[in-house]
Amino acid sequence: MAAKDSSFYKPSEGRPQADRLREQEASLRMLLAKAIGTSVAVRAALAAAAVPPGSIALADLERLPLVRKEQLPSAQAQAPPFGGWLGRSVGELRRIFVSPGPIYDPEGHEPDYWGFAPALYAAGFRGGDLVMNTFSYHLTPAGAMFDGALAQLGCVTIPSGVGNLEIQVKTLLDLEVAG
Structure with a gap:
């Protein structure tokens, strides 16, 4: 967990x-x-774009085709469960989410797997803050994405998900939620 004065900015950014x-x-x-x-x-x-992997430069990324979200269901159906994109065995994952499509989204065990903590830190969240996470925690990844990032920052998460408006408003008022 992060101390209140820690930075999630990389020194290399300067x-x-x-x-x-x-x-x-x-x-x-x-x-x-x-x-x-x-x-x-x-x-x-890489082969389709004729990009030599050993000498690839950042500029070469422009030559690679984008993989669009709407392409994933058919790719995943042809090569279950992740369309050939997963770089580890399914047994090494922490979670598999199911987004509409259906699209199966893998999550590894790494802390802040989705890399949201620096953005939340830049938005002002700090260790000890009470944060109500109103994203869904069921099947889709958004709730867990934010939960993992908030945990990395040392925030206290209230995993409310969607619905129960009256309870959520009461919780916001009773607990002095920061975000």
């Missing part, structure tokens, strides 16, 4: 752009090397 780009390209190459070894869909996308 470095010169050329240094950041070098670090990002090195990270991209490392990530792709792993993904190529574990994801059939990543290998196919």
Whole structure:
């Protein structure tokens, strides 16, 4: 959990752009090397775009086709459960969400898996804040996405989900919820 005075900003954000780009390209190459070894869909996308993975640069990402949300149900039906995009075994996941489509969304065990904590920190959330999370916790990922990020910041989450308006208003007033 984060202390009230901790920062979720990376010190590298203040470095010169050329240094950041070098670090990002090195990270991209490392990530792709792993993904190529574990994801059939990543290998196919790189091959179709004629992008050489060993020497890929950030500018090369423009050549890769976007995977649109509406494409996922058919891709996942053809190569269950994640369309060939998952870079680990299903047994290594923490959760599988079901979004409309249906689209199966994997979640790993990493803290703040979805990377929301820096944005919530920038929005002013701090450790010890009481936060009412009104996103659904059933099947879809939004409730858990925010819950994980708030936990990483050290916030106290009230997992209210949707509905029960009267109870939610009373809770907001009784507990002096910050967000």
